[in-house]
Amino acid sequence: MTEAVPTVVSQAVPAKGRGHKQKSKRRRNDNVMGYLFISPWLIAFLAFTLIPIIASFVLAFTNYDVLNPTWKWVGLQNFERMFTADPRYIKSVKATFYYVFAAIPLRLAFALAVAMLLNTPRRMVSSYRAAYYAPSIVGGSVAVAVMWRQIFGTDGLINAILGTNVAWLGNPNTAIWTLIILAVWQFGSPMLIFLAGLKQIPREFYEAAGIDGANGWQQFWHITLPLLTPIIFFNLVMQLISGFMVFTQAFIITGGAPLDTTLFYALYLYQRAFVSLQMGYASAMAWILLAIVAIMTALVFRSSSYWVFYGSQEE
Amino acid sequence: METVSPTTPDRVSVHAPAKPLSQRNWMRTPLYHVLVAGFGFVMLYPILWLFASSFKGRDEIWTNISSLIPQNFTIENYVNGWRGFGGLTFTTFYANSFFYAGAATLLTVLASAVVAYGFARIRFAGRNILFACMLATLMLPVQVQIIPQYIVFSKLGWINTFLPLLLPRIGGQAFFIFMIMQFIRGIPKDLDEAAEMDGCGKGNIFFRIILPQITPALITAAIFSFYWTWEDFLTPLIYLNEPKLYTVSLALRAFSDPSGQTDWGAIFAMSSLSLVPVFVIFVAFQRYLVEGISTTGLKG
Structure with a gap:
């Protein structure tokens, strides 16, 4: 995050009369205490993250199946099968990219637009802010997913309002958009982060621009947007990572249907791992997911030197 | 974090709103409130609709779909729902x-x-x-x-x-x-x-x-x-x-x-x-x- 990390100047303890021995003893003590304090995390990290990751990597090269104990090493077969002999896999990759590239820019655009609308100290604003944020706190729940299925159902709310009779969830062209709309509806967190960023922009900048005759649009384009790029960057990275892992909504609302157009990566992986119990294959899928997320994040980081502006006014 | 290092200019503007002047004026108009509140209502509508529908009667859910005010307020749905399934409430x-x-x-x-x-x-x-x-x-x-x-x-x-x-x-x-x-x-x-x-x-x-x-x-x-x-x-x-x-x-x-x-x-x-x-x-x-x-x- 780009917030100014409190620069607490560490006021070195005046080490009057402290001998060399005492210092090294203290350092050793710090090592012990440090590891003692982080031990819960360290143990959990080893047991539930690091070792499973290594195991997952090994599994990716086997045909492990919980029900079938005679598993064997299959080399790159899983990866080969994914890209050459599993059309559903290709569909799931396509659906996921479609979703991520549609939902995330829209969500961030709404977040920024609304944050700018709400960037004013008036009292009413805190209740507006609450209204805009409310969908985000419940958006990931099964309750909202169930509700969404009904809203876009054939005899659901949308058709009742529009007076139409469209099968939004049954049509391969519209089904994925019901999920994108659900994602865009939850722009609350990036909105709050943008709001915090907008409050950091010195007012003097706008006053100076105003004196120079810059209009609102020019001020947005030349002051607000450049100064917000570090925050846009942060939001983009966070949204990208979570976007590729979308699961619950698709699981409940569409189940991957129709014609696998909403078979998101995490959903297909779940089906492979826990429905057909092909855990070797699913592990290989998980590693490709990790690679996709890592590459996308790296691309955003790489591109950042071209468009992220780190203000030089601070020292 | 609340603690802003004193070297940054943010301190000056922590409580002052930062925004273009023209935008500030616009934000005082009733149009601003109509727009922001209206869009906020659209945002909240699905959730309000869910709560309203939960108090509608069995038929009204279908005949009066989009309304936010149940015609015949009933808690029957909650009683039925709480019973759960498979003998579990x-x-x-x-x-x-x-x-x-x-x-x-x-x-x-x-x-x-x-x-x-x-x-x-x-x-x-x-x-x-x-x-x-x-x-x-x-x-x-x-x-x-x-x-x-x-x-x-x-x-x-x-x-x-x-x-x-x-x-x-x-x-x-x-x-x-x-x-x-x-x-x-x-x-x-x-x-x-x-x-x-x-x-x-x-x-x-x-x-x-x-x-x-x-x-x-x-x-x-x-x-x-x-x-x-x-x-x-x-x-x-x-x-x-x-x-x-x-x-x-x-x-x-x-x-x-x-x-x-x-x-x-x-x-x-x-x-x-x-x-x-x-x-x-x-x-x-x-x-x-x-x-x-x-x-x-x-x-x-």
Whole structure:
């Protein structure tokens, strides 16, 4: 995050009369205490993250199946099968990219637009802010997913309002958009982060621009947007990572249907791992997911030197 | 964080709104309020609609779909919905969910605070690399860990227990550790250094000096941890297969199974009810929530 990390100047303890021995003893003590304090995390990290990751990597090269104990090493077969002999896999990759590239820019655009609308100290604003944020706190729940299925159902709310009779969830062209709309509806967190960023922009900048005759649009384009790029960057990275892992909504609302157009990566992986119990294959899928997320994040980081502006006014 | 270093110019404008002048004037007009409130209403409409529908009668749900005001207000849906399915009522599901969310939150927040103190205030060998490892886990898809975890937990015979859901929480959660660390860094070091000079151990410093000061960060972490556990779906889906262990999320999904019965009134009622704890916490602790997200980008 780009917030100014409190620069607490560490006021070195005046080490009057402290001998060399005492210092090294203290350092050793710090090592012990440090590891003692982080031990819960360290143990959990080893047991539930690091070792499973290594195991997952090994599994990716086997045909492990919980029900079938005679598993064997299959080399790159899983990866080969994914890209050459599993059309559903290709569909799931396509659906996921479609979703991520549609939902995330829209969500961030709404977040920024609304944050700018709400960037004013008036009292009413805190209740507006609450209204805009409310969908985000419940958006990931099964309750909202169930509700969404009904809203876009054939005899659901949308058709009742529009007076139409469209099968939004049954049509391969519209089904994925019901999920994108659900994602865009939850722009609350990036909105709050943008709001915090907008409050950091010195007012003097706008006053100076105003004196120079810059209009609102020019001020947005030349002051607000450049100064917000570090925050846009942060939001983009966070949204990208979570976007590729979308699961619950698709699981409940569409189940991957129709014609696998909403078979998101995490959903297909779940089906492979826990429905057909092909855990070797699913592990290989998980590693490709990790690679996709890592590459996308790296691309955003790489591109950042071209468009992220780190203000030089601070020292 | 509230503490802004005095060298940045932000300090001047912390309380002053930063915005183009023309925009400021526009924000005073009634049009602004009409627009912002109108769009806010559209945002809230689906949720309001869900709550309203849960009080509509069996036929009215279909004849009066879009209305936000039930013509014949009834709580029949709640009575029907609470009965649940398979001989299990929602009492069981709520007990499971509160147990899971409560225990997980307690574990996560306590562990995160202890670990955050270790990373933020103690200089030990290997700290930087371990801290980097912790941050890296933020980006890790759960899918990479969940399959081996499942294999081990199932070999241990822990399927259909809460152990696989709770045990991984003993190390806290990277997001919260990071957030609490940021908070601890904002606390002046003088006090703990003075205490250390007086021979106070790290443990004592943590419990007596740091812990009381980081309560706001702990509350924020607790709220988010509760939210995420309350709406957690994937982990219970994998590990809890017996209906008597279902959390509310799992129960709602089973209850609204498209291939089964579709008493939409009851589904709306139970869905609405499951959101009530979330909204109660939201209303009570809005400040902590907003601060938590604004400062650390929680819930990306």
